[in-house]
Amino acid sequence: MERxxxxxxxxxxxxxxxxxxxxHNTFDGKKNIKxxxxxxxxxxxxxxxxxxxxxxxLKDKNGKDIYExxxxxxxxxxxxxxxxxKTTYKxxxxxxxxxxxxxxxxxxxxxxxxxxx
Numbered sequence: 001m002e003r004x005x006x007x008x009x010x011x012x013x014x015x016x017x018x019x020x021x022x023x024h025n026t027f028d029g030k031k032n033i034k035x036x037x038x039x040x041x042x043x044x045x046x047x048x049x050x051x052x053x054x055x056x057x058l059k060d061k062n063g064k065d066i067y068e069x070x071x072x073x074x075x076x077x078x079x080x081x082x083x084x085x086k087t088t089y090k091x092x093x094x095x096x097x098x099x100x101x102x103x104x105x106x107x108x109x110x111x112x113x114x115x116x117x
Contacts, residue, residue, distance in 0.1 A: 003057060004055060004057060005021075006020060006054075007020065007052055007055065008051075008067055009035070009036075009047030009051045009053070010051035011047060012047060018037040018039065018045045018047055020037045021037065022035075022038075022054075023035075023038045024036075026044050028046070048114075051069070053068035053070070053078075054067065055067055056068065056085040058085075058104045059104060061105055062108060064109050066078060066085075066104065066107070068080050070111070070112050071109070072087065072107050072108060072109060074089075077089075077096075078099070085098075085099045
C-alpha cells in the first residue's frame with residue numbers, strides 16, 4: 001500500500017486552501033517564504049503557519065480526504081497526538097479516540113477549525 005504524504009494550508013492572502021508538499025524557509029522566485037506548500041511544477045505558495053495540517057491517509061464516509069484540524073459531524077476535532085491521529089471532543093483527548101479505517105467509515109468531515117480565517 002502506498003502511503004500518501006500531503007499537507008494543506010490557507011493561502012496568506014485568503015485565496016483558500018493550498019494542497020501539496022510542506023516546505024520551510026524557501027524562495028518563491030520573488031521573496032523568502034517561512035512556511036509554504038509546494039505544488040508540483042509551481043513555486044511554493046506561502047500559507048498561514050497555524051493552518052497547516054497533514055493528510056491522515058484516510059477518507060470519511062463520503063470519500064473526502066481527512067486532514068489534521070478537520071471537524072466532524074459529531075463535534076470532534078482531528079488532531080495528531082503522541083504519534084497517532086485521533087479525535088478530541090471539545091479539547092478533551094480522553095473523549096475522542098484513535099482514527100482507524102473502520103472508524104472513518106462513520107465519520108463525516110464538516111469543515112476545518114481554520115475555515116473562518
